[in-house]
Amino acid sequence: SPVLVWFRRDLRLSDHPALHAACATGRPVIPVFIHDDPVARLGAAPKWRLGLGLGTFADSLAEKQSHLILRHGPALETLQKLIKETGAGAVYWSRLYDPDAVARDTEVKETLKEQGIEAKSFGGHLMFEPWTVETKTGGFYKVYTPFWNMVKGRDVEAPLPAPSAIPAPQNWPASDALADWHMGVRMNRGAQIVRPHVRLGEKAAQARLGAFIAQKVDGYDTTRDLPGVDGTSGLSQNLSLGEISPHQCWHAGMRARQEGKTGAETFLKELVWREFAYHLMHHTPRLLTGNWKENWDAFPWRTNPDAPEVIAWKQGRTGIQFVDAAMRELYVTGIMHNRGRMIVASYLTKHLLTHWQIGLKWFEDCLIDWDPASNAMGWQWSAGSGPDATPYFRVFNPVTQLDKFDKNRDYAHRWIAEGRSNPSQDALSYFEAIPRAWGLSPNDAIPAPVVAADEGRKIALNAYENKGF
Ligand code: FAD
Secondary structure (H helix, E strand, O other): OOEEEEEOOOOOOOOOHHHHHHHHOOOOEEEEEEEOHHHHOOOHHHHHHHHHHHHHHHHHHHOOOOOOEEEEOOHHHHHHHHHHHHOOOEEEEEOOOOHHHHHHHHHHHHHHHHOOOEEEEEOOOOOOOHHHOOOOOOOOOOOHHHHHHHHOOOOOOOOOOOOOOOOOOOOOOOOOOHHHHOOOOOOOOHHHHHHHHOOOHHHHHHHHHHHHHHHHOOOHHHHOOOOOOOOOOOOHHHHHOOOOOHHHHHHHHHHHHHOOOOOHHHHHHHHHHHHHHHHHHHHOHHHHOOOOOHHHHHOOOEOOOOOHHHHHHHOOOOOOHHHHHHHHHHHHHOOOOHHHHHHHHHHHHHHOOEOHHHHHHHHHHHOOOOOHHHHHHHHHHHHOOOOOOOOOOOOOOHHHHHHHHOOOOHHHHHHOOOOOOOOOHHHHHHHHHOOHHHOOOOOOOOOOOOOOHHHHHHHHHHHHHHOOO
16 A cells, blocks of 8 residues: 655655655555645745745656645645545655644544554654753753754754655546745736745755865855855755755765865754754744743744834834845845844844844744744844843944944845945846835835934843843
């Protein structure tokens, strides 16, 4: 009887333990993707990006004479229906770790097992299962550096090759048409504006990893901080959808380290920040929904998502160059440089005293590399409410940060058109991307700062001290 392989955020053929195990049974393998509630709830950009990823993944399965079956509906019911239609005796998948996925997958596993179906989950999304990394006293890690020290010497499983063949069933079950799912329906700017910035699919991800290791990892420890330089791997969108595995990145980084490439160790450490985010989310799922440090519930956050200063932040019109450049980069490319993410998150939560959840939601709607754990950890780290967070009173000054990390204004000029006689194509593309209702034009005057760069510290400290933190 066939094995269903239920794909979710693991859209690759190589280093895929669940697919590998399914092929190794010698039984027919039926790859399935289910459009269920968690998919329906995705933000505009992540959903659009997932749609693109599914199309490319279906093509790579087709090259192996296999076929991605698309179905719409609640996961358990849909799987049960497919089992009935195909006579499948097993369902394999790669584990996910966010609380919704865990609840869904646990129910699926228990119910199918009761019905005599083999239901088996595999690793692949993470290098270190969150429950396998423990402190000396058996707890979990709340601080990154000890977490890194604990895992850095571990053996990471060597990546598996793609299956040479995927055994096909005699008859394929029916599949929805991807186009009918309208994955891009809420993405007003998808096809024309953001598409050129997408690195789509497993082959492109592998090619980029190779090029990054060959040309960029040497020196990455310094270039990774410069938003005007293409100095990072740019693989987050692929890692997010599993178009590449962290193991593949890790082993490439290890080889570079052995060759003496200076930035290799830093790259390995960044991969482990992703693992750390998942570790935290697994052990404290409230990372996603509320202040990780619960005493922060008393903090006087502003919570109006439509406040003028929040709109200015979203539109890249705060009058602070670094913030505005980064917010426009996000809107046009679906990605934001890590330094930009830290600056805009600090400005929103400290200068503008706005609740980090408002920023988190905007990112969730705009990022093509959206990841539940990394996004929540990043926001809570920036806001000061998270574990191992930057202390609230340590406020980034976005002007001195720009002087330090974008000395020649490559980044600022790339993204900001106002006030420039010869704006860049990227800066102009922002005005093609935004809704007309925003009423913005490249000829507008540069806005006065909503809150000046050097005022943030005072504002933040006042709010912080008034609450007696
Ligand atoms: P590289 O520098 O090449 O790093 C390699 C990989 O390591 C990345 O692809 C990523 O998977 C991982 N990584 C690097 N830095 C971090 C980090 N700080 N936390 C967790 N993982 C990291 N990352 C996301 O993937 N999705 C998000 O939704 C996301 N939201 C963020 C929100 C905020 C407020 C902040 C401050 C950071 C956020 N990050 C998020 C982390 C980081 O900014 C991105 O992973 C990074 O910019 C991606 O670029 P890259 O692939 O070129 O990274």
